[in-house]
Amino acid sequence: MNRGLLIVLSGPSGVGKGTVCTQLRQKQSELIYSVSATTRTPRQGEIEGINYFFKSREQFQDMIARDALLEYAEYVGNYYGTPRDFVERMLDSGKDVILEIEVQGALKVKEKFAEGVFIFLLPPSLDVLKQRITGRGTENSDVIDHRMSVAVDEMNLIRYYDYAVVNDEIEAACHRIQSIITAEHCRKERFMAGFDAFKATTEKA
Amino acid sequence: MNRGLLIVLSGPSGVGKGTVCTQLRQKQSELIYSVSATTRTPRQGEIEGINYFFKSREQFQDMIARDALLEYAEYVGNYYGTPRDFVERMLDSGKDVILEIEVQGALKVKEKFAEGVFIFLLPPSLDVLKQRITGRGTENSDVIDHRMSVAVDEMNLIRYYDYAVVNDEIEAACHRIQSIITAEHCRKERFMAGFDAFKATTEKA
Known part of the structure; x- marks a missing residue:
C-alpha cells in the first residue's frame, strides 16, 4: 500500500x-485532519483526540524535548503544536x-x-x-x-x-x-x- | 495571461x-491537440492542419534543418514529426x-x-x-x-x-x-x- x-x-x-x-x-x-496538541483547558464539548490532544505543561515540554512535534508555538500563555506520531501513523496506514x-x-x-x-x-x-x-x-x-x-x-x-x-x-x-x-x-x-x-x-x- | x-x-x-x-x-x-507534420499522402477525408500538416519530403527536410520540429522519425518511408511553431503559438495564447x-x-x-x-x-x-x-x-x-x-x-x-x-x-x-x-x-x-x-x-x- x-x-x-x-x-x-x-x-x-x-x-x-x-x-x-x-x-x-x-x-x-x-x-484526515491533523489534530493539534495544546496545554489550554478544554472548552465545553471539545473531545480529546478529535478537537485537540489536551496535555499538561509538563507533558508538552516533554514532547518538545523528545522532538515529538512537527512544530509548536506559545500563544497567550498556552502551547499549541502538531504531534508527529499522529501524522506518521495516519500516513503509514495509507491515509x-x-x-x-x-x-x-x-x-x-x-x-x-x-x-x-x-x-x-x-x-x-x-x-x-x-x-x-x-x-x-x-x-x-x-x-x-x-x-x-x-x-x-x-x-x-x-x-x-x-x-x-x-x-x-x-x-x-x-x-x-x-x-x-x-x-x-x-x-x-x-x-x-x-x-x-x-x-x-x-x-x- | x-x-x-x-x-x-x-x-x-x-x-x-x-x-x-x-x-x-x-x-x-x-x-489543443498537437498536430503532426508528415510526408505521407493525405487519406480520404483528412484535413490539412486538423489531422496533419502535409509536407513534401523537401519541406520536411528543411524543417529538420531549421530545427523546426520538437521530434521526428521516419516510419515505412515517410517522415512524421511535431512542429514546434504550432505548439509555441498555442502556448503563447494561453492554451x-x-x-x-x-x-x-x-x-x-x-x-x-x-x-x-x-x-x-x-x-x-x-x-x-x-x-x-x-x-x-x-x-x-x-x-x-x-x-x-x-x-x-x-x-x-x-x-x-x-x-x-x-x-x-x-x-x-x-x-x-x-x-x-x-x-x-x-x-x-x-x-x-x-x-x-x-x-x-x-x-x-
Missing part, C-alpha cells in the same frame, strides 16, 4: 484557510493528512517534514484581502494596515511552498487542492518506489 | 494512449496543448522542451498489458513476446517522466490527467512569474 501524503495548507490571516479546509473535509471524507496552519508554522513543519505537499492559499488580490480583513468589523485602520503589512511579508514566503492556490471562490479553491492531491499521488517518484513489484507482475503473465 | 502547458502523454504500445487522449479531449474541449506520442519520441521532445509535463501511462499490471496486446487478435506468440519485452524496456524509461498514471479505467485515468494539468497550473513557480504584478495590487487598495 502507498503511504499517504501530508498536505500542509497555509496562507496569510484572512485568506480563508479554515473555510477551505472545512469544505475540503466535507467533500473528501477520507482526508492523506491535511494540516491547516499559519505561514511561519508551515515553514517549521517543512524543516522536519520536507516531503509534505506545501500549499499556499492566496487572495485573488491584495484589495480583496483588505476587504476581507476590514469586513470582520471592529478593527481600526492602524490594525488593518498592520495586518496587511504582515500579510504582504507572509506572501513573500510563498517561494518556500510547492503550490499557489488562489481562493477566488471556495469551490474552485477546493477543486484545485483536490487536483493537487490526486496529481501528487501520480508523481513518478511515488510509482518508482513500487516499480520492482510492478515489473514482477510479468512473471505471472 | 499565463502561458499554456505542453502535456506529453506517452506509454508503451497497447496501453491505451489514443483512447485516453480522445476521451480527454471530449471532456476538456479547450485542450494547453496535448501531445500523444510513443515513449522514444517523448524523450526527444524532452530534450528540446524540458518544461513540458511528461506523463507516462501504465497498464494496471503487465498481465493486463499482455491481455490487451493478445486481445488484438492476429499476432502469434513470438510477436506478442517481442512486444511485451519492448514494453518492459520502455517502462524502464518512466524515470525520465514527471508522472505515472495507471490506465485501470479510462474515466479514472482521464480524471488523474486532468488533475495533473490543474495542479501544474498551480505550481508555485508559475505564480512567482507574475508575483510582482500581484503585489502591485496593494497600491490600488
Whole structure:
C-alpha cells in the first residue's frame, strides 16, 4: 500500500484557510485532519483526540524535548503544536493528512517534514484581502494596515511552498487542492518506489 | 495571461494512449491537440492542419534543418514529426496543448522542451498489458513476446517522466490527467512569474 501524503495548507490571516479546509473535509471524507496538541483547558464539548490532544505543561515540554512535534508555538500563555506520531501513523496506514496552519508554522513543519505537499492559499488580490480583513468589523485602520503589512511579508514566503492556490471562490479553491492531491499521488517518484513489484507482475503473465 | 502547458502523454504500445487522449479531449474541449507534420499522402477525408500538416519530403527536410520540429522519425518511408511553431503559438495564447506520442519520441521532445509535463501511462499490471496486446487478435506468440519485452524496456524509461498514471479505467485515468494539468497550473513557480504584478495590487487598495 502507498503511504499517504501530508498536505500542509497555509496562507496569510484572512485568506480563508479554515473555510477551505472545512469544505475540503466535507467533500473528501477520507482526508484526515491533523489534530493539534495544546496545554489550554478544554472548552465545553471539545473531545480529546478529535478537537485537540489536551496535555499538561509538563507533558508538552516533554514532547518538545523528545522532538515529538512537527512544530509548536506559545500563544497567550498556552502551547499549541502538531504531534508527529499522529501524522506518521495516519500516513503509514495509507491515509492523506491535511494540516491547516499559519505561514511561519508551515515553514517549521517543512524543516522536519520536507516531503509534505506545501500549499499556499492566496487572495485573488491584495484589495480583496483588505476587504476581507476590514469586513470582520471592529478593527481600526492602524490594525488593518498592520495586518496587511504582515500579510504582504507572509506572501513573500510563498517561494518556500510547492503550490499557489488562489481562493477566488471556495469551490474552485477546493477543486484545485483536490487536483493537487490526486496529481501528487501520480508523481513518478511515488510509482518508482513500487516499480520492482510492478515489473514482477510479468512473471505471472 | 499565463502561458499554456505542453502535456506529453506517452506509454508503451497497447496501453491505451489514443483512447485516453480522445476521451480527454471530449471532456476538456479547450485542450489543443498537437498536430503532426508528415510526408505521407493525405487519406480520404483528412484535413490539412486538423489531422496533419502535409509536407513534401523537401519541406520536411528543411524543417529538420531549421530545427523546426520538437521530434521526428521516419516510419515505412515517410517522415512524421511535431512542429514546434504550432505548439509555441498555442502556448503563447494561453492554451494547453496535448501531445500523444510513443515513449522514444517523448524523450526527444524532452530534450528540446524540458518544461513540458511528461506523463507516462501504465497498464494496471503487465498481465493486463499482455491481455490487451493478445486481445488484438492476429499476432502469434513470438510477436506478442517481442512486444511485451519492448514494453518492459520502455517502462524502464518512466524515470525520465514527471508522472505515472495507471490506465485501470479510462474515466479514472482521464480524471488523474486532468488533475495533473490543474495542479501544474498551480505550481508555485508559475505564480512567482507574475508575483510582482500581484503585489502591485496593494497600491490600488
